[in-house]
Amino acid sequence: MFASPTVRVSLLFVAVALAGLVFADIAITTSNxxxxxxxxxxxxxxxxxxxxxxxxxxxxxxxxxxxxxxxxxxxxxxxxxxxxxxxxxxxxxxxxxxxxxxxxxxxxxxxxxxxxxxxxxxxxxxxxxxxxxxxxxxxxxxxxxxxxxxxxxxxxxxxxxxxxxxxxxxxxxxxxxxxxxxxxxxxxxxxxxxxxxxxxxxxxxxxxxxxxxxxxxxxxxxxxxxxxxxxxxxxxxxxxxxxxxxxxxxxxxxxxxxxxxxxxxxIVPAPLRNNEGLTALGSWFGDLMISEALPGIWNTLLLTQIALVATGLLALLAFPLISTHFGGPVRRTSGHVALVIARSTPEYILAYILLQLWGPSMLPAVVALALHNGGIIGHLIGRQTNGIRLRPDAPAGFNRYSYELVPRVYRGFLAFLFYRWEIIMRETAILGILGIYTLGFYVDSAIQNIQFDRALVLILLTAALNIGIDALSRYIRRRLALQTMPTC
The missing domain is CATH 1.10.3720.10 (MetI-like)
Structure with a gap:
C-alpha cells in the first residue's frame, strides 16, 4: 500500500532534517x-x-x-x-x-x-x-x-x-x-x-x-x-x-x-563608489558570495529545516496538554500555562537565554524556534481537537492519540506548520546576530565594520530566501490541498 501524499511529504522533511543534523553544530559547550x-x-x-x-x-x-x-x-x-x-x-x-x-x-x-x-x-x-x-x-x-x-x-x-x-x-x-x-x-x-x-x-x-x-x-x-x-x-x-x-x-x-x-x-557597492569599474565590482560581489553569503545561506537553510521538523514534533507532543480528550482540568490548566509561556517568549529572547546557558552552537536556536513555534501550533491544534466528538467506545490513552485524534488533525497541523515555515526562516536569519553563523551573523558583522554596502546585499539575499520559502510553502500547501491560510 502506498503512503498518502501528506505522509510522503512529512517523511521527506524528516529525512532532510536528519541529514542536516550531520552537518549542524549541535553541542553544549559550557562547563556546567x-x-x-x-x-x-x-x-x-x-x-x-x-x-x-x-x-x-x-x-x-x-x-x-x-x-x-x-x-x-x-x-x-x-x-x-x-x-x-x-x-x-x-x-x-x-x-x-x-x-x-x-x-x-x-x-x-x-x-x-x-x-x-x-x-x-x-x-x-x-x-x-x-x-x-x-x-x-x-x-x-x-x-x-x-x-x-x-x-x-x-x-x-x-x-x-x-x-x-x-x-x-x-x-x-x-x-x-x-x-x-x-x-x-x-x-x-x-x-x-x-x-x-x-x-x-x-x-x-x-x-x-x-x-x-x-x-x-x-x-x-x-x-x-x-x-x-x-x-x-x-x-x-x-x-x-x-x-x-x-x-x-x-x-x-x-x-x-x-x-x-x-x-x-x-550602501553603494565600494567599487562603484570608488569608480573602480565593473571588473572590480564582480570581484567584490564574488568575494561577498563565497566568504559570507553562501555560508550564511547554507547555515540558515540547515537550521531552518531542523527547527521546522523539531517544531512539528513538539507541536504533536504538546497539543494533548490542552485537549479535553486527555487528563482533567488541572492538567489542562498547567498545559495552557506552559504553552502560553512557550508561545509568548520571542524566539530571539529564548535563543539568547539558552546561548548564555549552553554556549554558542545551533542547539539553542533549534530549541528556541521549536519551543516558540511548537507552542503556537500545539495550542491551535489542541483547540481544534476540542471540537472533535469521539464515539462512546473510542480507545483511551495512546491509542486515542495516535488512531483517533492525530489522523483527524494532521492536515490542519501541516497547514499550520508550512504556514510558519517562512516565519521560522525569518527568525533563523536574525538569530545570527547572537553569534550563530546564519545570514544575520554576516549582516551584523558587516554593519559593525561599517560596510553597509555588503550588509545591504546580505539583507536583500535574506529577503529573497524568505520569498522563495514562502512561494515553496504555498506550492506544497496547494498540491496537498491544504488551506492557504489556516484558521482556528
Missing part, C-alpha cells in the same frame, strides 16, 4: 550547563522587581512602540490589501515582510540613530506587508451572499463597507489583536539593538549574571501578554493610540544629511 540552568530558573521564581531603575519606563516604551508600530502597519496594510491582487503590490509586500524587524532596526539605526522613529518604522514596515497579505486573504474569503442582498445600483464602496467588512470584521479584529501581541514581542527584542525596551534591560541583566532581575523582566512580559484581554479593550483603544506616541521617549535630532549620505554613498 545544568548549574547555570538551575540558577536561571531560580531567578525566574525569585524575581527582583525593584533592583533595576527604569524598568517601568521600559515596559511603557515596549507597549508604546508596539501600539504605534502595529497601528501604522495595520493602516497601511489595509490600504495595500485593497490592491493586493496587483503583482507589483504583492512583490512589494513580500519584500518588506521578508526582512525581519531587527534588520529594519539595524538599517534605520545607521541614519536615524536611537530615535523613536527607528523602533516605530522597524515594526510598522514589515507588519504592513504582513497585514496586507492576511487582510487580503480574509477579504477574499468573505461570503458573497450579503452583497447580493443590497439594493440594485449600490456602489462598490458602499458594498465594501456594508457587506464585505461586516462579514470579515471578526476575523480582521481577531487577527489584528494577535498581531498586537506579536508587536509586543517585536518591541521587546528591539532592546537587543539598543532601543530602550525590555530587551535592553534583559540583555544587561543576563550579561551580568543577575538572574533575578532578568526573571523579573520575563515575568512582567508574561503578565503583559497574558492580561491583554483585560487591558486591551475596544473602548480603551483610542486612548492607547493617542497616548502611545508620548511614551516613545526622545532621541537625538535626526541629521538628514546622514540619511542622504546613507542612500547615496554608504
Amino acid at each position: 550547563p545544568w548549574r547555570d540552568l538551575g540558577r536561571f530558573f531560580l531567578g525566574v521564581v525569585t524575581p527582583d522587581f525593584f533592583s533595576t531603575e527604569g524598568l517601568a519606563t521600559a515596559l511603557l516604551r515596549t507597549i508604546a512602540f508596539a501600539f504605534v508600530g502595529v497601528a501604522l502597519g495595520s493602516f497601511f496594510g489595509f490600504i495595500l490589501a485593497l490592491v493586493y491582487k496587483a503583482y507589483p503590490v504583492r512583490m512589494f509586500c513580500a519584500f518588506i515582510r521578508a526582512i525581519h524587524e531587527l534588520f529594519w532596526a539595524l538599517i534605520f539605526l545607521q541614519f536615524f540613530g536611537f530615535h523613536p522613529l527607528t523602533g516605530v518604522l522597524a515594526i510598522a514596515i514589515p507588519y504592513a506587508g504582513i497585514f496586507a497579505k492576511v487582510y487580503s486573504e480574509i477579504l477574499d474569503e468573505a461570503d458573497p451572499e450579503p452583497a447580493r442582498l443590497l439594493p440594485p445600483g449600490t456602489g462598490a464602496v458602499a458594498t465594501f463597507l456594508f457587506a464585505r467588512i461586516p462579514d470579515c470584521w471578526v476575523q480582521l479584529r481577531t487577527y489584528t489583536a494577535y498581531r498586537l501581541e506579536c508587536g509586543l514581542r517585536s518591541s521587546a527584542i528591539l532592546g537587543f539593538v539598543g532601543l530602550p525596551t525590555l530587551g535592553f534591560y534583559l540583555e544587561t541583566s543576563f550579561s551580568q549574571g543577575l538572574y533575578s532581575e532578568a526573571g523579573a523582566m520575563l515575568v512582567l512580559f508574561y503578565v503583559l501578554i497574558a492580561t491583554m484581554p483585560l487591558w486591551v479593550r475596544p473602548k480603551a483603544l483610542p486612548f492607547y493610540l493617542v497616548a502611545a506616541p508620548f511614551f516613545l521617549g526622545e532621541g537625538l535630532p535626526i541629521v538628514w544629511g546622514n540619511v542622504a549620505r546613507f542612500f547615496t554613498e554608504d
Whole structure:
C-alpha cells in the first residue's frame, strides 16, 4: 500500500532534517550547563522587581512602540490589501515582510540613530506587508451572499463597507489583536539593538549574571501578554493610540544629511563608489558570495529545516496538554500555562537565554524556534481537537492519540506548520546576530565594520530566501490541498 501524499511529504522533511543534523553544530559547550540552568530558573521564581531603575519606563516604551508600530502597519496594510491582487503590490509586500524587524532596526539605526522613529518604522514596515497579505486573504474569503442582498445600483464602496467588512470584521479584529501581541514581542527584542525596551534591560541583566532581575523582566512580559484581554479593550483603544506616541521617549535630532549620505554613498557597492569599474565590482560581489553569503545561506537553510521538523514534533507532543480528550482540568490548566509561556517568549529572547546557558552552537536556536513555534501550533491544534466528538467506545490513552485524534488533525497541523515555515526562516536569519553563523551573523558583522554596502546585499539575499520559502510553502500547501491560510 502506498503512503498518502501528506505522509510522503512529512517523511521527506524528516529525512532532510536528519541529514542536516550531520552537518549542524549541535553541542553544549559550557562547563556546567545544568548549574547555570538551575540558577536561571531560580531567578525566574525569585524575581527582583525593584533592583533595576527604569524598568517601568521600559515596559511603557515596549507597549508604546508596539501600539504605534502595529497601528501604522495595520493602516497601511489595509490600504495595500485593497490592491493586493496587483503583482507589483504583492512583490512589494513580500519584500518588506521578508526582512525581519531587527534588520529594519539595524538599517534605520545607521541614519536615524536611537530615535523613536527607528523602533516605530522597524515594526510598522514589515507588519504592513504582513497585514496586507492576511487582510487580503480574509477579504477574499468573505461570503458573497450579503452583497447580493443590497439594493440594485449600490456602489462598490458602499458594498465594501456594508457587506464585505461586516462579514470579515471578526476575523480582521481577531487577527489584528494577535498581531498586537506579536508587536509586543517585536518591541521587546528591539532592546537587543539598543532601543530602550525590555530587551535592553534583559540583555544587561543576563550579561551580568543577575538572574533575578532578568526573571523579573520575563515575568512582567508574561503578565503583559497574558492580561491583554483585560487591558486591551475596544473602548480603551483610542486612548492607547493617542497616548502611545508620548511614551516613545526622545532621541537625538535626526541629521538628514546622514540619511542622504546613507542612500547615496554608504550602501553603494565600494567599487562603484570608488569608480573602480565593473571588473572590480564582480570581484567584490564574488568575494561577498563565497566568504559570507553562501555560508550564511547554507547555515540558515540547515537550521531552518531542523527547527521546522523539531517544531512539528513538539507541536504533536504538546497539543494533548490542552485537549479535553486527555487528563482533567488541572492538567489542562498547567498545559495552557506552559504553552502560553512557550508561545509568548520571542524566539530571539529564548535563543539568547539558552546561548548564555549552553554556549554558542545551533542547539539553542533549534530549541528556541521549536519551543516558540511548537507552542503556537500545539495550542491551535489542541483547540481544534476540542471540537472533535469521539464515539462512546473510542480507545483511551495512546491509542486515542495516535488512531483517533492525530489522523483527524494532521492536515490542519501541516497547514499550520508550512504556514510558519517562512516565519521560522525569518527568525533563523536574525538569530545570527547572537553569534550563530546564519545570514544575520554576516549582516551584523558587516554593519559593525561599517560596510553597509555588503550588509545591504546580505539583507536583500535574506529577503529573497524568505520569498522563495514562502512561494515553496504555498506550492506544497496547494498540491496537498491544504488551506492557504489556516484558521482556528
